[in-house]
Amino acid sequence: MSSAASASVASLVTVTERARQEIRSIFEREPREGDVGLRLGVTGGGCSGLSYAMDFSQRREDDTVLEFEGFTILLDPKSTIYLKGIALDFNDGLMGKGFVFSNPNATNTCGCGESFGV
Numbered sequence: 001m002s003s004a005a006s007a008s009v010a011s012l013v014t015v016t017e018r019a020r021q022e023i024r025s026i027f028e029r030e031p032r033e034g035d036v037g038l039r040l041g042v043t044g045g046g047c048s049g050l051s052y053a054m055d056f057s058q059r060r061e062d063d064t065v066l067e068f069e070g071f072t073i074l075l076d077p078k079s080t081i082y083l084k085g086i087a088l089d090f091n092d093g094l095m096g097k098g099f100v101f102s103n104p105n106a107t108n109t110c111g112c113g114e115s116f117g118v
Contacts, residue, residue: 012084013040013066013073019090019099024070035059037072040088041079050082052101 015023023038039057042050057074059065064080066073075083087102 012064012075012080012086014087015068015073016087016089018092019088020068020070022090022099023068027071032056037065037074039074039076040083040086041076042082053079054099 041053
């Protein structure tokens with residue numbers, strides 16, 4: 001892969017250290033067989049039009065694959081368009097525990113932060 005292509009893939013998704021630790025922990029607690037990664041995606045729905053999706057999934061031929069130390073993130077072609085440039089974080093404070101998406105492409109979001117529009 002050329003350095004320009006590497007930079008392009010690297011800039012698709014930023015994963016904070018807190019999110020990396022949590023993802024690694026999940027993979028360690030719940031081992032999976034085969035070529036499995038954490039799939040980040042977008043589905044229609046939610047109060048702002050599109051919702052974020054996270055799931056464990058087998059790698060598919062047309063996926064964009066992002067390798068991190070200890071885990072892999074998978075993006076399908078449709079979702080890559082909407083998720084380009086996102087930052088994935090993990091919060092475990094008093095207001096709730098879970099992954100948080102920060103999407104620079106979102107023109108509006110709902111109050112809960114789980115759906116967005118572009």
